[in-house]
Amino acid sequence: MTFTYSHITRDSILLTTLTDSDGSLVEVGSKLNADNSVNETLSKKLAEGVYYSTRTVQTQIERTLSVDATQVKDTTYLNGSATRTDYAVGTAPGQAIVATLNDDFSGEVTSFDNNTMNLVGEYTAQRPPYNINNSISFYNFDVPTDTIKNSFGATYQEYKKWYGLKFDTVTNDVLAKFVIPESEMKRVDVDTYNEINALLPPHSYQFYARIHDKSSNINENVDVYFQADPSVMKSWCTTNSYTFPYDTTDNTIEPKLFIWGCVYNTTSETITHVKAYARTTV
Amino acid sequence: MAVPSSGQISLNDFHVEAGGTSGSACTLNDTDIRGLISKGSGAAMNFGEWYGASGLVHSTTMVAGYSAGQYVTISGYGTSVAGDSLGDDSIDSICGQSGVTITSLQNVNNNFTFALSKSGATFSNSGWTTMKVWVGQNNNSGTPTATFPRTGTGSYHAGNTSFSSSSGSCLYLWTDVAYASAFGTTHQGNCFVEIV
Numbered sequence: 001m002t003f004t005y006s007h008i009t010r011d012s013i014l015l016t017t018l019t020d021s022d023g024s025l026v027e028v029g030s031k032l033n034a035d036n037s038v039n040e041t042l043s044k045k046l047a048e049g050v051y052y053s054t055r056t057v058q059t060q061i062e063r064t065l066s067v068d069a070t071q072v073k074d075t076t077y078l079n080g081s082a083t084r085t086d087y088a089v090g091t092a093p094g095q096a097i098v099a100t101l102n103d104d105f106s107g108e109v110t111s112f113d114n115n116t117m118n119l120v121g122e123y124t125a126q127r128p129p130y131n132i133n134n135s136i137s138f139y140n141f142d143v144p145t146d147t148i149k150n151s152f153g154a155t156y157q158e159y160k161k162w163y164g165l166k167f168d169t170v171t172n173d174v175l176a177k178f179v180i181p182e183s184e185m186k187r188v189d190v191d192t193y194n195e196i197n198a199l200l201p202p203h204s205y206q207f208y209a210r211i212h213d214k215s216s217n218i219n220e221n222v223d224v225y226f227q228a229d230p231s232v233m234k235s236w237c238t239t240n241s242y243t244f245p246y247d248t249t250d251n252t253i254e255p256k257l258f259i260w261g262c263v264y265n266t267t268s269e270t271i272t273h274v275k276a277y278a279r280t281t282v
Numbered sequence: 283m284a285v286p287s288s289g290q291i292s293l294n295d296f297h298v299e300a301g302g303t304s305g306s307a308c309t310l311n312d313t314d315i316r317g318l319i320s321k322g323s324g325a326a327m328n329f330g331e332w333y334g335a336s337g338l339v340h341s342t343t344m345v346a347g348y349s350a351g352q353y354v355t356i357s358g359y360g361t362s363v364a365g366d367s368l369g370d371d372s373i374d375s376i377c378g379q380s381g382v383t384i385t386s387l388q389n390v391n392n393n394f395t396f397a398l399s400k401s402g403a404t405f406s407n408s409g410w411t412t413m414k415v416w417v418g419q420n421n422n423s424g425t426p427t428a429t430f431p432r433t434g435t436g437s438y439h440a441g442n443t444s445f446s447s448s449s450g451s452c453l454y455l456w457t458d459v460a461y462a463s464a465f466g467t468t469h470q471g472n473c474f475v476e477i478v
Binding site: 010011013015020022024025026027028046047053054061064065069072074139160161162181183204225259 | 407
């Protein structure tokens with residue numbers, strides 16, 4: 001696999017082409033600089049993202065869809081090891097966590113398990129803004145209700161069809177993670193959107209999550225999620241001195257990967273953590 | 283709908299047939315317009331050649347699958363959602379190939395893909411101009427819900443347009459496409475697709 005790039009104009013449109021040594025071709029509209037010259041870096045990155053979208057990324061998507069959503073066990077990898085496991089609410093481990101939520105946080109939503117795709121997980125303090133106490137995460141695979149939006153001051157125009165609540169098991173504080181599509185992130189904070197995209201590796205299908213507290217404050221840490229080729233991610237982490245999220249000697253993880261995530265700190269303007277998510281069933 | 287086969291015809295008729303917007307600027311020498319009657323740039327042409335000219339490459343009904351799962355939402359026709367179907371998945375001629383099969387017309391996490399296959403074929407980024415999509419109906423009456431250009435920017439995708447090919451297949455990808463534009467959020471909802 002060796003890529004060759006060129007920039008051409010066809011029908012008055014600037015295109016960047018990627019040709020693989022096996023003859024595969026990708027054509028994308030070139031990314032331009034402010035002076036309308038071709039931005040080589042962003043254009044190549046875009047072309048490579050498209051290239052992988054029909055290969056390993058497509059495999060990741062199909063694998064995700066093939067798993068029984070009601071029996072899901074998702075493992076999050078961070079800083080080289082597994083840090084959290086999320087379970088579908090109908091599974092035995094999921095039901096145990098739901099029981100805790102019903103005991104301690106029953107007023108937050110009408111039901112934690114009325115959607116069988118919902119996920120719950122317990123985790124220890126690992127990274128900002130969840131780095132003080134142990135927490136429980138709850139992912140609801142419905143569009144957030146107006147009650148939830150109002151409780152956390154969310155006024156986005158577009159939402160993905162899921163959101164998260166993070167319950168601090170010591171203080172009982174609750175944070176909400178609102179999940180928004182790429183276009184909405186671009187609309188609400190185009191500078192952060194551009195900064196993140198300048199840093200990310202070639203990827204596909206990106207979306208974002210912003211964390212709100214009950215005073216409507218938005219946390220300085222923004223999550224971006226995307227699909228990408230594992231070898232590209234390894235190379236990118238090495239080049240940028242990011243800690244790779246899982247143990248690469250464990251060859252059981254990579255076949256189960258379904259999405260990547262990065263934490264971008266809007267104050268330091270850096271990616272602070274790289275996460276990988278693997279999916280199996282209970 | 284083809285250019286009328288008799289009577290008064292206009293440059294605007296040709297433009298609309300080629301996928302352009304009625305009343306917008308165009309010339310007879312635009313690639314998409316002269317392409318309707320297979321003329322090269324600057325070639326001589328007469329009005330008689332335009333009667334009945336059609337830019338239609340393919341049209342089909344679709345019963346769109348819709349699945350909103352954990353982290354992945356899919357709408358349209360492809361291989362991943364049970365219950366979806368295309369009325370006609372075979373295109374006579376497109377992208378420099380004849381006898382081509384549509385393998386997907388689907389919106390995955392707001393990324394719309396149009397994939398084609400033919401064993402051993404080498405596809406080119408050519409042979410059509412615009413894809414028109416009607417969501418919620420099984421015919422092409424009225425204004426399309428959304429349109430997608432073969433290259434360049436458009437009104438219904440906020441992101442990029444790209445083309446990729448390898449031996450035996452090719453794929454167009456438009457990023458940042460709303461489900462309302464392609465192909466709705468109703469499982470087994472009716473849609474209609476026209477490629478010109």
